[in-house]
Amino acid sequence: MKEYLNGENVSICIFFIGVYGLCARRNILKTIISMSLMQAAAILYFLSSSFESGSIPPIGQNLDQFKHVADPIPQALMITAVVIGVSVTAVCLTMFVSMFHKYGTTNWNKVKKKRGEID
Amino acid sequence: MRRKYIGLFIFFVGIVVVYQSNAIPALNVKPIADYLIKNTYSKTGSENVVTAVYLFYRYYDTLFEALMLLFSIIAVIYMSVHEGDKYDE
Amino acid sequence: MNDHSQLLNRTMGIIYPFVILFGIYIVLNGHISPGGGFQGGAVLSSVFIAKYLSQPIMFLDLYRIQTIEKYALLSLLILATLFITLNVYQLFVHSLVYYMVLANIIIGLKVACGMTIIFYRFAFYESR
Numbered sequence: 001m002k003e004y005l006n007g008e009n010v011s012i013c014i015f016f017i018g019v020y021g022l023c024a025r026r027n028i029l030k031t032i033i034s035m036s037l038m039q040a041a042a043i044l045y046f047l048s049s050s051f052e053s054g055s056i057p058p059i060g061q062n063l064d065q066f067k068h069v070a071d072p073i074p075q076a077l078m079i080t081a082v083v084i085g086v087s088v089t090a091v092c093l094t095m096f097v098s099m100f101h102k103y104g105t106t107n108w109n110k111v112k113k114k115r116g117e118i119d
Numbered sequence: 120m121r122r123k124y125i126g127l128f129i130f131f132v133g134i135v136v137v138y139q140s141n142a143i144p145a146l147n148v149k150p151i152a153d154y155l156i157k158n159t160y161s162k163t164g165s166e167n168v169v170t171a172v173y174l175f176y177r178y179y180d181t182l183f184e185a186l187m188l189l190f191s192i193i194a195v196i197y198m199s200v201h202e203g204d205k206y207d208e
Numbered sequence: 209m210n211d212h213s214q215l216l217n218r219t220m221g222i223i224y225p226f227v228i229l230f231g232i233y234i235v236l237n238g239h240i241s242p243g244g245g246f247q248g249g250a251v252l253s254s255v256f257i258a259k260y261l262s263q264p265i266m267f268l269d270l271y272r273i274q275t276i277e278k279y280a281l282l283s284l285l286i287l288a289t290l291f292i293t294l295n296v297y298q299l300f301v302h303s304l305v306y307y308m309v310l311a312n313i314i315i316g317l318k319v320a321c322g323m324t325i326i327f328y329r330f331a332f333y334e335s336r
Binding site for chain 2: 059090
């Protein structure tokens, strides 16, 4: 049981929790939370996909004398993905606040109904 | 009731994905990582391999990420202007 | 956040220079230690969040900060094009180290400006 409790399986579970929040809930804030949860799961999957136990961080001058060195490429990709996730969440929340001031509800279906009345 | 069906469906899909993910054999040969670990300090003079990757080997990633941060800030500024604000430009 | 906490004010007044020093240390040592532009920029932007927590007043010109960020992106594009695409780094011996330090400084400035703008927009324009 303990060998199945690694980062990849945990990240897949977190990702499907986010998918459930996207599909089953109709609250806009919960949709945004689910999106950032799925993004965190993708980051965790990338970071733990090339994990080896006992590896050292890729910092130093003579790295090829060590046997296990952590893979630097997913870390360098995920540094940019973190900032992109922050900016996407910020834009989503700004649009949500504008929408809430216009329609006065946090439900997708009520927003759709009110938009149908106005237009 | 609808939530229960959706949750059950996504639970089984997640079980299948976890099973398939564990069925994939692990990668033992990582040629790009080996090349980077071996040659980064002698080629670029940077001890931190991650910095060398995102500033030298894959610098388009960093450039367009900076562009996307600027776009998101423009979006935040121009979507958060409401009528009757005292801080309006 | 209308009541001013005396304890928070005094603590933030002591902590400011250390947070700024720590952020500059992370940005400048990005090529030899864990860190870099993104992380150091996030630490530098936390200074303004602490400033808001102690004194919730608008003292920044956000338009000027956005202009700084635009010019930081332009200079980052020019720097990367000059050093890597046009192969200037092959002319000098250790020029890539200087390129990395400069690019880390610019990225740190850009990320700090961006996070500050996002936080102050949310704190002052969306909180009604």
